[in-house]
Ligand SMILES: [Zn+2]
C-alpha cells in the first residue's frame with residue numbers, strides 16, 4: 001500500500017504543478033440546503049452573528065451573542081426582525097456570519113435519528129427567497145468541514161476508526177459527484193438522506209473529525225474518473241448490483257453484487273435456491289454485517305406482518321388500482337437475493353413491479369428489497385395479511401456500513417475495506 005500512496009502523492013504533485021491557479025490545499029466549497037419552504041427562520045450565535053447583504057457584502061446588522069433573531073417571508077421580501085425593535089426588509093439574499101471559527105445556530109432543523117432540533121453550523125448561512133416566495137436556508141461551507149457533520153450523522157462515531165475513514169472517503173465522493181443536483185433550489189446538496197445526512201457542527205465528534213482529517217481530499221476513482229461511492233446501512237450478507245435496484249441504470253463496474261463474508265468459511269454459495277434463500281433470510285449467518293453490538297439486530301434480519309388492506313393501498317399507489325389483493329409473488333430474483341420483480345395479483349388486474357427501489361416503495365417502504373413474502377389466511381379465500389421477512393437495511397449497493405465496522409473491528413485498514421466494497425477503484429487524493 002505504501003507504494004500506491006507514493007504514486008498517488010506524486011500524481012497529486014503533478015496535478016498541483018500543472019494547475020498553478022489552484023493552490024495546494026485549496027478546498028472546494030459546497031452549498032448545503034438546510035431548510036426550504038419556510039415562512040420564517042430563527043437564528044442566533046453564541047458569539048454573535050454578523051448579517052450581510054449577499055450581493056454588496058454590506059453589513060446591515062449585528063445580532064449580539066445568544067440573541068434570537070428572525071427572518072420572515074412577507075409580501076415577496078425578507079423581513080429581518082431583531083432585538084431593540086429592529087425591523088428591516090430586503091429582497092437580496094442575506095448572509096449570516098459567525099466570528100472566525102464560530103457557529104450560527106439555526107432553530108428547528110431536522111436530522112435523521114436525532115429528530116428536529118436547534119443546530120449549530122460552521123461556515124456561512126445564506127437565507128434567500130425560494131419557490132413560492134418562501135425562505136430557503138443554505139449552509140456555505142468547505143467540503144472537509146461539511147464532512148465533519150456528515151460522517152457522524154451517517155455512521156455512529158463509536159465505530160472503529162477504519163470504518164469512519166471508509167465512510168469519510170465514500171461520503172467525500174458522494175459530495176463531489178452529487179453536487180449541483182439541487183441547483184434549481186439554490187443549493188448543491190440537501191441535508192437529508194436523499195443526498196447525505198448532514199447534522200452540522202452539532203454532530204461533530206473527535207473520532208469522526210480524525211477520520212475526515214486523516215483522509216483529507218481522498219476519493220475513489222475508477223479508470224481515472226470519480227467513482228460513485230454509494231453506501232447503505234446493512235447489506236444483510238450480500239451486496240447488490242446497482243441495475244438490479246435501479247433498473248433504468250446501466251451496470252456500474254465497481255457496484256457489483258458480492259458476498260459480505262468469506263464463502264469458504266460460511267459454507268454458503270450464492271445464488272441460493274428459493275427454499276435455501278428463505279432460510280438464509282430467516283436466520284442470522286455469521287457475516288461481516290451481523291454485528292448486534294454495533295447495530296440494531298433488526299437492521300440485519302427483520303420481519304413484518306402487513307394486513308392485506310394496508311399492503312393493497314401501498315401497492316396501488318405504486319402501480320394503480322387492481323381491486324382486491326389476491327397475492328403478491330416474487331417473479332424474478334437476482335443472484336444476490338434481491339427481489340428484481342414482483343407480480344401483484346388483484347381481482348381486477350395483474351401488475352408487475354420491477355427493480356428493488358420500486359418494489360420497496362410498493363411494500364410501503366420495506367427495510368430492503370432482499371425478502372420473501374407469503375400470504376396468510378384461509379385456503380380459497382383472499383389472504384387477510386402477508387408476512388414479509390428479509391435481510392439488510394437500505395439499497396445494499398456499494399459499501400455496507402455495518403460490514404465496514406465489522407471488518408475494521410477485525411483490524412482491516414480503510415483502503416482494504418474500500419477495495420472490498422468498490423472493486424477495481426483506486427484511492428487518490430483530489431486536493
Ligand atoms: Zn438531496
Ligand SMILES: [Zn+2]
Pocket residue numbers: 234235236237238260288289400402403
Ligand atoms: Zn453487509
